[in-house]
Amino acid sequence: MVEAAIAEHGLIGDLHTAALVSTDGSIDWFCCPRFDSPSVFGALLDDAKGGHFRIRPSRAVYQSKQMYHPDTAVLITRFISEGGVSEVVDFMPPAGPDVTGHHRIVRMLRCVRGEVSFDVDIAPRFDYGRARHALHLNDHGAVFATDDLTLTLHGVREPGDPELGHVAVDDGDLQVRVDLKAGDLRGMVLEAGASGPPRDMRVAELRQLFDETVGFWRTWLGRSTYRGRWREMLGRSAITLKLMTYRPTGALVAAPTAALPEQLGGERNWDYRYTWVRDASFSVYALLKMGFTGEAAQFVGWLRERVGEAGDSGSPLKIMYRVDGTSDLSEEELPHWSGHRGSRPVRIGNGAADQLQLDIYGEALDSISFADRRGIAYGHRGWKQIGGVLDWLARNWDQPEEGIWETRGGRKDFTYGRLMSWVAFDRGIRMAGERGRPADVAGWTAARDAIYDQIMTRGFDEERRAFVQHYDDKVLDSSLLRMATVGFVVPTDPMWHSTLAAMEQELVTDSLVYRYDPAASPDGLRGSEGTFSLCSFMYVDALARAGRLDDAQLAFEKMLTYANHVGLFSEEIALTGEQIGNFPQAFTHLALIDAAVTLDEALDRRR
Template sequence: MTEAAIADHGLIGDLQTAALVSTDGSIDWFCCPRFDSPSVFGALLDDERGGHFRVRPERDCESKQMYFPDTAVLITRFITEAGVGEVVDFMTPSGREATGNHRLVRMLRCVRGEMSFEVDIAPRFEYGRRAHRTELTQHGAVFSTDALTLTLHAVREPDDARLAQVRVEEGDVRVSIDLKAGDVRGLVLESAADGPPREIRVAEFQQMFDDTVSFWRSWLARSTYTGRWREALQRSAITLKLMTYAPTGGMVAAPTMGLPEQVGGERNWDYRFTWVRDASFSIYALLRLGFTEESAQFSGWLRDRVAERVGGEGGPLNIMYRVDGSSDLKEEALEHWSGYRGSRPVRIGNGASDQLQLDIYGEALDSIFFADEHGLQVGHRGWIAIRELLDWLAEHWDQPEEGIWETRGGRQDFTYGRLMCWVALDRGIRMAASHGRPAAVDRWRGARDAIYDQIMTKGWNAQRKAFVQHYASDVLDSSLLRMSSVGFVAPHDPMWASTLRAMDDELVTDSLVYRYDPGASPDGLLGSEGTFSLCSFMYVDALARAGRLEDARLAFEKMLTYANHVGLFSEEIALTGEQIGNFPQAFTHLALIDAAITLDEALDRTASG
């Protein structure tokens, strides 16, 4: 079979791991017990060998999918000639203590007429590399390996014969469930269960649902945002929360790995880790929505990373970490998997973790500064770590690096990296002044001013009348859309206006924006890629700041049409409009939030004169 389209999935999770559920009722991706653990269900990357947990009607049907309002509870509806049924999927939220115990809850309902569901549970442990044992019991089944055990509990009422049609085939479990209008039954798949399979009553099942709904609605109610596009921002906020590892506050770039930037190509990366860049953006975006608790936890995660590596070889920060803060991300390929629609290699780990990317210091300090301005002040130990980081940066900013796009074609003097070094030093200077903290401010100011002069002379290309990707090229780069948002250039500066016009002509297609032209600036990889949704939302933000409000609003509204059926965005949009790359992507949803708030505020200012 062909893997289900990337966009044909909704996301559920429990704040320590997550799963993707397709519109035809199949859990095609699930790693356990953490986001970055090996997969148990991986049909999204190999429908034949990856493993799945499928629930679907026996008859031909039409399916639709939606979220239960204001929650992360996903409902897949099936419509047949005989009746209408639903599969309600969710994971019961985990706490802040790391645990191996996780529950995938699948509630089956018949809402009209009759429906017979077929259930196929086919786990493939450790990316399909580890065989498992299957034991069928009176109340369910147990799938086990030496490293992980999954327990299947049946949901039914006393004297219920609806789960009698159960069989085991080559280690997989298949179940048939017949329901009539009003019937509710289901299955709970639990890792590290405290005992054997047990019979769960419908009332207890319903309580799991009610508690999960209550959790998400209580959390979402803390948002203070009341502006335009509120529903889209709330869905983005829930999505970001689903991608956050609660024990540490680290946010994964995406809960998936290996989904291609070009179908059939080699740009297939593992995104199940926490990038300093993404975590920094999350502080800024979530604070603007009013989620101070999450912002405080992310700030703490960032400060811990700064403190633990000050004075280390290669710089104070790695560019990415595992969700627990460790940094072992050795990259390897899963040769036995075919990849999403033939896109190989399927990589686990990430070799870019050893790269030098100087922009991360600016993103980290910009977010810490923003949090500090909003009452999340840095303590003494945090300031000492920041001070040492900026002392290092003042000495090392002027060197080639791999850049924000993690190119594998050699280091360059990237303008964006220099820009964010300027930001880091500028924010450090401001924090030292506002709190009277001890620091080598004169030294930092000298480095900051030298960066400014260098960008204005070497990063500006007089022939292109635009700021360019790196000093040795005339290539445009959409990462530089942030130049006005971080305060490096005035939004109405003629140099910035001409840069935006150049990007309009070369990088923008309708509302969609390419990162850069890999043909003009080789990045060490074969193939092409789609437009980057992150960059498309950054473009909206830049247009709004430049006063081009009609252009900004139209571009934003068009971008919203590229979301999938439940409001989720992957990393990129192909020429066909298909979502490609890892899914859903945190960076895209963070940029959506920022662009919407910036545009909403600009429209309000215009309306009020």
């Protein structure tokens, strides 16, 4: 079989880890006990060897539809056939704020009309398929066991029901058939860290777990203060971001997946199950704009610890960390896996973790400053650590670096890195003045002004009439769409309008935006990529700020059509319109929220 398309999945999770469920009822990706743990089900990267948990009708011919239970992270996959209508309802009850190995995947099976037989195929492949497991059966379920992880399968039935009869056991895999008639509700629960052996669970217990999970998500989403346009899409994006946040620390992973290709069959296959300072800093803006102050405060706390480590040691920030704040992200390849639709190599870990990317200081200080003005304040020790980081940046900003896109073609004087260094100093100066805090304001001001002059003289190409990717070439880069957003240029500046016009001619195609042109600016990797959804939403934001509201609204509405069937976005969009890259991508959903809020406010002002 061929792996289901990336976009043919919905996301469920318990705030410690997550799973992707295909429109055909298969859990194709699941890592346990947390996002960056080894996979248990990895069919998304190798259908034959990756492992899966499939539930689908026995009938060969059926249609499937997928939706979320309204305002929740409970996913419903509906099957329609001549024999009747049935559903698989998937969710993970939220785990608590403490680190735990206890996680549950609940799969409810329901016959709505007629009769249905479900074929269940449970084939785990622990540790990315590198660890063998043992299967132990009893009358109530099964145990899949390795030395490092045990998963317990509990059956759901009522007294007098026939036992779940296993159709076959094949080298540690389990196949079960479940027969239902209209009105029947059954299911199974796959549990990590179970306190006992498999047991019979009652339907009432399953319903209680469902009600509690629905209640959790509706209560959480009900805290949103956003009342503008496109509320349903912003609500779905907020839930998606919450699903990708590791509750014990507040760290947001860039995506819950690894090695999904930016070009089908290509080598741009990276592991995104970590927390980028850049991506997660954007989350502070998005969360606060929607009223989720607690989540923003928790992430600021996580970021404060990373800034503190750098400020105390006098060393640079890492660009990414594991969700617990550690920074060992050694990159390796899995040669025994074929990759999604033949996209090799399959990489886990991320070698870009040790790159120098100067823009992260601007994103971190921008979000810290924004949170500070919203009441999430830094104390004395935190402020001294910020000062240490800015003092380091004052000594180190004027050097080549790898840049925001983590290219592997060598360091360059990237304009975006300089831009965000300017932001870091600007926000630090403002925080010192607004709060009366001690700081080397004179030194920071000198650095800020030097960066400004350098960007204006070396980062703007007079021939192209545009700000360019780096100082040694004329290549354009859509990361610079943020220049007006961060306040470096005013949206009415002719230099900015001509930059937008140049980007539209070279990087924009029917509202979709490329990051840059790899052919014109070699990045050390073979192949090409699709349009970058983050940049497409940044383009909407830039248009709105430039006063081109009709263009901005049209571009935004077009982008919404590229969401998958349940409102999720991957990293990129291929020429065919297919979603590619890791999925769902936090950065895209953050940018969607930012663009919607900016555009909504601008449209209100135009009234």
